[in-house]
Amino acid sequence: MDRILILGGGVGGTLTANLLCRKLRRRVKAGEVTITVVDATGLHTYQPGFMYIAMGGEQASHLERPERGLLDALVTLVVGEVEGIHEETRTVRLTDGQQLRYDHLVIATGSRIAPEEIDHFGSEAHHFYTAEAALELRRALDAFRGGRVVIGIAGMPYKCPPAPLEVAFLIEAELRERGLREASELDFCSPIGRAFTIESVSDMATPILAEKGIELHTFFNVEAIDPDRHVVQSLEGEELPYDLLILVPPHHGQRFLMESGFAPAPGGWLPTDRETLQVGGRPNVYALGDATDLPLSKAGSTAHFEAPVVTERIAAVIDGREVDHRVGDYHGRVMCFFEIGDGKGTLLRFDYDHPPRPPKPNQLWHLGKIVFNKTYWHTVPRGRV
């Protein structure tokens, strides 16, 4: 019997489980293959919606559904927290003492945020990487009556790379609508030498920042927050005063991956083959989504395009056949929408060899993002798109 164990019930884990079930249905029904998903909460969260709690009237209750309802009935769901992976015995240990054996392991455990790594982050800075934090940011925006808004990135890599720029654009538009723009200044701080990691996107976003009067500060790596002076300081020696501070918190891979010897500290990102998605040369361990160290967006879209690759590779081994390279090789495909504000958006579509060429922002791409968000539950996790 082949035991497939999938760690994580996010986009990558859920979609991989469902695609495997579809591809290996006969074997699963015959008891030759088992597919098990382990998830810490048993709830599937649509994380791209968090930004809209802060910016667009979204509610947290709309962004969570029971994982069980999204999985094929033939997939077993285990709700529990992973404590470690024991490679020699091919066993995953949960904190409640359960031991789960595997023949094929898929690691889709995402990333974790670590705002505590920056002193005073919790009391001074806002973010939108949890539903609660996004709601707090919404409240702070509601109470804002003008002043200096500083938006920055306190660690790379981080989830959903366009998000801080989107937030800057959306806040600028909101302040204009509320008649507060004249009384406000906006600063956008980038840790690198341009507004965005990908040059073509940076070339698109930089003039929009200028047009909207948002000051761009490059090479601003957040080092400290001075709560007494309300100032954020960079490693490079700059200081920016703020009335409202919004920072992307530092991100890491899951601790148990470092403790189990799968991912190096301090990042905790899994060393992943860019084409096969195998982890550290192990033939039966795969990673997808945020958990990898691939030079790509940490985004649900990445996991969405990686899941068919992992599925094909595992299915090929179980079927005892060659991998179909048309679907079993990953070429770095990612696609995501990018909000510009004022009801406009654009689209980023790229792979390892082809950088994005974002179309001129328009209403269509903004609406595309809204429709995608609303229909997500019926499409992506179930493998319908």
Add this chain to the structure above:
Amino acid sequence: MTEIASAPTTTRVVDARGSYCPGPLMELIRAIRESQPGQVLAVYSSDSGSRTDIPKWVAKAGHRLVGVTARDGYDEIVVEKTH
């Protein structure tokens, strides 16, 4: 290309070969944070963007660019942490 201001001894190597922009710069920043003033770091990068990004960052951060040397398939960028 070689630009050598002087040749202090490298105290730490940051091997970022295979990593893509801004990976090598981020690796250097992490190493700088962990180092002491006076320490000299050598970044190995196979991403051609590092040749311009890292010297720009070093100038902004007020450290000292010791040199940029083309090696076999990668660049070695040597930086002294000054403060």
